[in-house]
Amino acid sequence: MRLLHHPRLLHRLSLLSSNVRPMATESLFKSTALKLGSISSQRHLLHSQRLLFTGFKFKPSSNIRPFSLRTNGYSYTSHADVPAPVHLEGPEEDMSEMQFKILKQKLEDLGIESEICTPGQYSSLLCPNCQGGDSEEKSLSLFITQDGGCALWMCFRAKCGWKGSTKAFAGSTSSYGMMKHSTEKKKKREITESELMLEPLCDELISYFKERMISVETLHRNHVKQRRCDDQIVIAFTYCRHGTLVSCKYRDINKKFWQVDMYKSDTESNLKLLPKEANTEKIFYGLDDIEGENDIIIVEGEMDKLAMEEAGFRNCVSVPDGAPATVSSKELPPEDKLYTFMPKGTICTAVFLLPLCFGCDIFVKIKQDEYGSQDTKYQYLWNCKEYLEKASRIILATDGDPPGQALAEELARRLGKERCWRVRWPEGKGSVNFKDANEVLMYLGADALKEVIESAELYPIRGLFNFRHYFDEIDAYYHRTLGYEFGVSTGWKNLNELYNVVPGELTIVTGVPNSGKSEWIDALLCNLNQIADWKFVLCSMENKVREHARKLLEKRIKKPFFEARYGESAERMSVEEFEEGKLWLSDTFHLIRCEDDSLPNIKWVLDLAKAAVLRHGVRGLVIDPYNELDHQRPPNQTETEYVSQMLTKIKRFAQHHGCHVWFVAHPRQLHNWVGGPPNLYDISGSAHFINKCDNGIVIHRNRDPHAGPIDQVQVCVRKIRNKVAGTIGDGLLLYNRATGEFMDAENPSDKK
Numbered sequence: 049m050r051l052l053h054h055p056r057l058l059h060r061l062s063l064l065s066s067n068v069r070p071m072a073t074e075s076l077f078k079s080t081a082l083k084l085g086s087i088s089s090q091r092h093l094l095h096s097q098r099l100l101f102t103g104f105k106f107k108p109s110s111n112i113r114p115f116s117l118r119t120n121g122y123s124y125t126s127h128a129d130v131p132a133p134v135h136l137e138g139p140e141e142d143m144s145e146m147q148f149k150i151l152k153q154k155l156e157d158l159g160i161e162s163e164i165c166t167p168g169q170y171s172s173l174l175c176p177n178c179q180g181g182d183s184e185e186k187s188l189s190l191f192i193t194q195d196g197g198c199a200l201w202m203c204f205r206a207k208c209g210w211k212g213s214t215k216a217f218a219g220s221t222s223s224y225g226m227m228k229h230s231t232e233k234k235k236k237r238e239i240t241e242s243e244l245m246l247e248p249l250c251d252e253l254i255s256y257f258k259e260r261m262i263s264v265e266t267l268h269r270n271h272v273k274q275r276r277c278d279d280q281i282v283i284a285f286t287y288c289r290h291g292t293l294v295s296c297k298y299r300d301i302n303k304k305f306w307q308v309d310m311y312k313s314d315t316e317s318n319l320k321l322l323p324k325e326a327n328t329e330k331i332f333y334g335l336d337d338i339e340g341e342n343d344i345i346i347v348e349g350e351m352d353k354l355a356m357e358e359a360g361f362r363n364c365v366s367v368p369d370g371a372p373a374t375v376s377s378k379e380l381p382p383e384d385k386l387y388t389f390m391p392k393g394t395i396c397t398a399v400f401l402l403p404l405c406f407g408c409d410i411f412v413k414i415k416q417d418e419y420g421s422q423d424t425k426y427q428y429l430w431n432c433k434e435y436l437e438k439a440s441r442i443i444l445a446t447d448g449d450p451p452g453q454a455l456a457e458e459l460a461r462r463l464g465k466e467r468c469w470r471v472r473w474p475e476g477k478g479s480v481n482f483k484d485a486n487e488v489l490m491y492l493g494a495d496a497l498k499e500v501i502e503s504a505e506l507y508p509i510r511g512l513f514n515f516r517h518y519f520d521e522i523d524a525y526y527h528r529t530l531g532y533e534f535g536v537s538t539g540w541k542n543l544n545e546l547y548n549v550v551p552g553e554l555t556i557v558t559g560v561p562n563s564g565k566s567e568w569i570d571a572l573l574c575n576l577n578q579i580a581d582w583k584f585v586l587c588s589m590e591n592k593v594r595e596h597a598r599k600l601l602e603k604r605i606k607k608p609f610f611e612a613r614y615g616e617s618a619e620r621m622s623v624e625e626f627e628e629g630k631l632w633l634s635d636t637f638h639l640i641r642c643e644d645d646s647l648p649n650i651k652w653v654l655d656l657a658k659a660a661v662l663r664h665g666v667r668g669l670v671i672d673p674y675n676e677l678d679h680q681r682p683p684n685q686t687e688t689e690y691v692s693q694m695l696t697k698i699k700r701f702a703q704h705h706g707c708h709v710w711f712v713a714h715p716r717q718l719h720n721w722v723g724g725p726p727n728l729y730d731i732s733g734s735a736h737f738i739n740k741c742d743n744g745i746v747i748h749r750n751r752d753p754h755a756g757p758i759d760q761v762q763v764c765v766r767k768i769r770n771k772v773a774g775t776i777g778d779g780l781l782l783y784n785r786a787t788g789e790f791m792d793a794e795n796p797s798d799k800k
């Protein structure tokens with residue numbers, strides 16, 4: 049006897065089988081339907097034999113136009129460009145007939161085979177979008193209005209959900225609006241095992257479960273039953289609360305589910321199916337097993353719940369309805385309705401009613417509440433909320449496929465991500481991961497499944513990290529493969545111990561007017577370009593472009609730009625050197641400049657600097673000086689708050705783009721200044737300059753010939769946050785007025 053008839057599972061089995069030896073027997077790979085007794089029906093269990101439209105001819109594929117279809121919750125609405133007829137001759141019937149014909153053509157264009165459909169009725173058809181999934185079920189419910197002018201459809205497979213409507217004529221009236229009506233939440237039906245005629249599992253079904261490594265003990269403890277329907281048999285998963293039957297879900301061995309309750313109608317042989325949603329309460333499968341538990345596991349199917357038990361986890365429940373096609377884009381309901389999408393007493397508006405696709409008189413409400421149709425899928429969370437409230441750790445062990453992950457995301461955001469964990473299903477052959485708990489149990493065994501659960505990881509919360517998430521970067525830092533871990537040397541021996549330039553840091557440079565701040569930064573950039581080939585973007589508002597070019601070229605070529613007084617006896621740079629220097633300038637520097645009279649604000653500067661990073665790969669940004677930026681701020685914001693926010697923006701830019709920023713800020717007016725270097729706290733505007741920067745440097749030069757050489761420059765390194773990059777101290781340089789170069793000054797201690 050062969051039990052399995054499921055192409056996708058077979059496909060997965062074939063993928064997995066070569067390197068993983070299934071723990072189930074060989075017969076698992078064979079395919080047939082389970083038959084009962086002497087009746088050798090070829091029908092699938094409870095399948096299409098009771099379809100409303102028995103004349104419907106099954107077509108395995110249709111001439112669909114894939115580009116015209118949208119899936120996963122998107123609606124397809126095709127109000128065609130066929131204009132409504134201006135004038136129609138003949139009786140009303142002719143009009144109906146004609147529009148029905150046009151409507152059918154439109155449906156056919158969409159791949160919906162409506163030939164056998166009758167206006168005013170519902171039809172169960174093969175969905176052109178999903179082809180009914182692996183089991184090829186007729187999951188598309190199509191309704192055509194009585195006048196034949198309008199069609200509505202919806203695919204009831206959770207993983208498809210394609211729905212839409214179309215009209216024969218654009219703007220034509222349709223009767224479907226009349227179907228809108230209100231309905232109130234109905235009282236839940238109470239059911240019993242005897243009423244549902246449930247009975248113990250037969251040997252065939254027990255061996256079916258055995259193939260899936262589910263033991264008889266587990267089946268008994270979970271009250272897994274069977275149900276006979278004429279000559280067929282289905283598995284009955286009983287949903288209980290405090291040991292009392294609340295609902296029941298039926299499934300044949302082909303994995304086709306009936307999410308309905310069955311009861312005998314007046315005619316003995318005619319089983320009717322009613323929607324579970326309408327009459328029984330939606331709860332978790334295995335609910336009693338999580339009562340009072342701190343740690344609970346949520347899986348996507350009953351088989352997975354049973355598999356977890358085989359791995360030693362009873363504290364596990366399965367969602368009743370499987371996974372949604374996508375994560376809902378809707379906002380969550382308010383806190384007090386977090387789990388409910390149809391609170392008691394809510395009046396639900398049904399837009400239209402459609403029969404489910406199994407040929408039964410089943411009706412499903414669409415858009416039945418204020419939060420939309422998808423949210424009704426999670427009603428079980430509300431119904432079981434007291435079981436979930438106490439849990440401090442919820443392991444989401446949903447399927448590894450996209451719908452399973454969407455389910456995990458939906459559950460996590462409703463239950464609170466901070467207490468959720470997730471599992472990673474192990475890899476099988478060809479890097480294909482196992483899909484769910486039952487697969488892991490079947491192919492790797494109970495211990496492997498146990499290990500998967502025990503190594504569940506915290507559910508990710510956006511913005512909340514662990515060092516583990518950065519191990520790659522930390523490793524690279526340790527092994528110094530990132531580059532510039534110790535910073536780039538300034539090019540001056542006297543500063544090597546004090547200040548090295550690290551990408552992504554902010555250096556504030558200050559000093560009294562005319563101390564040589566801009567000159568020193570220019571010289572530093574020239575050195576960095578020579579040493580590390582860095583390129584820069586300059587926002588130097590005080591400099592005329594041509595003068596800035598002159599200063600940079602002099603430092604590069606080491607000759608004065610002009611034959612002028614300042615050049616003293618030094619030889620002027622030649623035309624060739626000048627031309628070569630121009631190429632270097634344009635290759636090395638990019639300029640941010642306000643072409644009009646307005647002042648640039650910091651956002652504008654940083655946006656352009658980002659562009660320079662992306663376009664030219666610049667490694668450094670110079671903003672010189674702070675007071676030349678536009679500092680308009682809201683009336684209720686203090687300068688201190690403003691400076692703090694501005695520096696935060698600059699630092700973020702630096703870090704995100706691995707770009708070093710030099711920001712020049714002037715000291716406030718110094719009263720009783722005696723000629724010494726100012727303090728970083730003297731910077732005009734706010735103490736945030738010193739507080740927020742990574743490095744703080746004061747440039748000071750001697751102007752008293754009696755105190756020392758007049759060309760001597762003191763580079764006072766007053767703050768270094770990153771000890772790898774330097775330390776506090778002073779370095780002495782000499783300024784060459786002719787060429788603008790800075791050279792290492794002889795250290796007084798070296799002289800001795």
Ligand SMILES: Nc1ncnc2c1ncn2[C@@H]1O[C@H](COP(=O)(O)OP(=O)(O)OP(=O)(O)O)[C@@H](O)[C@H]1O
Pocket residue numbers: 559560561562563564565566567568590714749750758759760761783785
């Ligand atoms: N050590 C020095 N010796 C002599 N002249 C110098 C020295 N350093 C800079 N200068 C000269 O001082 C002038 C101003 O230099 P620079 O623009 O770099 O100063 P600054 O501190 O940026 O000035 P400001 O605060 O006004 O922007 C330039 O003409 C430069 O040549």
